Amino acid sequence: MGRIKGKHHPRKGKINLHRIVQFRGHSGCNIELLTNGAKRFVRKISFDKTYNERLRRQGDVLRQLSQIRNNLFRVPEIYNEGYMHGKYFYDMQFIGNTQNAFFYLENCHPNEAISFCDKVFDIIKLFSINRSERSNLFLANFQKLNDLSHKIKKLNFKDLTKCIEYLISDIKRIEQLSELEQTLSHGDLTLDNILIDTNHEIWLVDSLDNDSPHYFYDIAKLYQDLEGHWGYLYNFIPFNPISNVALCHELLTEKIRKTFKLYSKYHYYFLGLTFLRIVPYVLRSPILEPVKERALRFLDNFMKGAEL
Numbered sequence: 354m355g356r357i358k359g360k361h362h363p364r365k366g367k368i369n370l371h372r373i374v375q376f377r378g379h380s381g382c383n384i385e386l387l388t389n390g391a392k393r394f395v396r397k398i399s400f401d402k403t404y405n406e407r408l409r410r411q412g413d414v415l416r417q418l419s420q421i422r423n424n425l426f427r428v429p430e431i432y433n434e435g436y437m438h439g440k441y442f443y444d445m446q447f448i449g450n451t452q453n454a455f456f457y458l459e460n461c462h463p464n465e466a467i468s469f470c471d472k473v474f475d476i477i478k479l480f481s482i483n484r485s486e487r488s489n490l491f492l493a494n495f496q497k498l499n500d501l502s503h504k505i506k507k508l509n510f511k512d513l514t515k516c517i518e519y520l521i522s523d524i525k526r527i528e529q530l531s532e533l534e535q536t537l538s539h540g541d542l543t544l545d546n547i548l549i550d551t552n553h554e555i556w557l558v559d560s561l562d563n564d565s566p567h568y569f570y571d572i573a574k575l576y577q578d579l580e581g582h583w584g585y586l587y588n589f590i591p592f593n594p595i596s597n598v599a600l601c602h603e604l605l606t607e608k609i610r611k612t613f614k615l616y617s618k619y620h621y622y623f624l625g626l627t628f629l630r631i632v633p634y635v636l637r638s639p640i641l642e643p644v645k646e647r648a649l650r651f652l653d654n655f656m657k658g659a660e661l
């Protein structure tokens with residue numbers, strides 16, 4: 354716990370902020386639970402100035418999601434935003450007594466896991482019906498693939514580079530994605546961005562803005578954990594094949610196959626990209642090899658025509 358001296362609050366002038374807890378995330382942003390007298394809130398401060406715009410747009414997506422009337426999920430209210438030493442921050446409602454969905458599933462009763470799956474599936478369905486203008490998921494993906502290809506090439510990972518180049522040369526395979534419309538999307542729907550409170554209510558945090566938002570990305574992010582076992586990898590816990598995560602994998606797959614046939618066709622493409630995107634962030638980590646292995650395995654599955 355520490356006192357943050359003499360910060361100037363954008364609206365209220367000088368105030369006394371006390372830090373209670375520092376949270377850990379993946380982005381490198383500073384996320385802390387602060388008090389200002391009786392009021393508690395979470396402040397998320399940009400990792401550095403180059404991240405400002407991304408974090409600002411994250412706030413926009415959270416606000417957009419909070420406008421959706423539903424009884425499936427909630428979003429922390431954003432109270433305030435501003436800049437500190439040139440770094441953007443936003444202040445949001447603190448959701449107390451929560452666990453992220455990975456640890457929730459590790460600890461809960463299988464019946465609760467089943468009900469969690471049902472809700473998550475309904476959230477995806479809700480996102481999928483909120484359509485707006487035409488998206489060009491094909492172009493957006495082609496761009497992403499090219500950007501990633503440059504990054505990976507520089508890293509000299511030969512097998513991954515070869516795999517991406519092969520994908521780019523056969524880009525016609527994802528052409529069908531140019532016919533999709535934009536939908537609502539959280540953008541980074543991994544299990545650790547889903548918080549569950551003591552009433553088993555779902556809270557979504559840490560969204561990601563995308564020029565072509567689409568619920569396909571959300572499904573793929575869920576599979577980052579369900580099939581890619583990201584939570585186990587990241588937390589150095591061995592995967593347990595009779596866990597609730599495995600149960601959710603089975604249940605969600607059954608529902609998604611039936612309802613989102615087009616997604617199923619592109620599943621390994623999106624899942625491969627999800628792991629590919631992680632590669633540059635884990636270069637000095639012991640999980641680099643397993644992350645590379647997953648990116649390669651899933652993209653390879655796609656190239657061989659495997660579906661969900």
Ligand SMILES: Nc1ncnc2c1ncn2[C@@H]1O[C@H](COP(=O)(O)OP(=O)(O)O)[C@@H](O)[C@H]1O
Nearest residue numbers: 376377378379380381395429446447448545559
């Ligand atoms: N409003 C909130 N209330 C309670 N806990 C939060 C809140 N926002 C974030 N957290 C906690 O902090 C963690 C990291 O926050 P997140 O926004 O996901 O950061 P990152 O972008 O770095 O992954 C979350 O997984 C969650 O445990």
Ligand SMILES: [Mg+2]
Nearest residue numbers: 378379546559
């Ligand atoms: Mg996060």
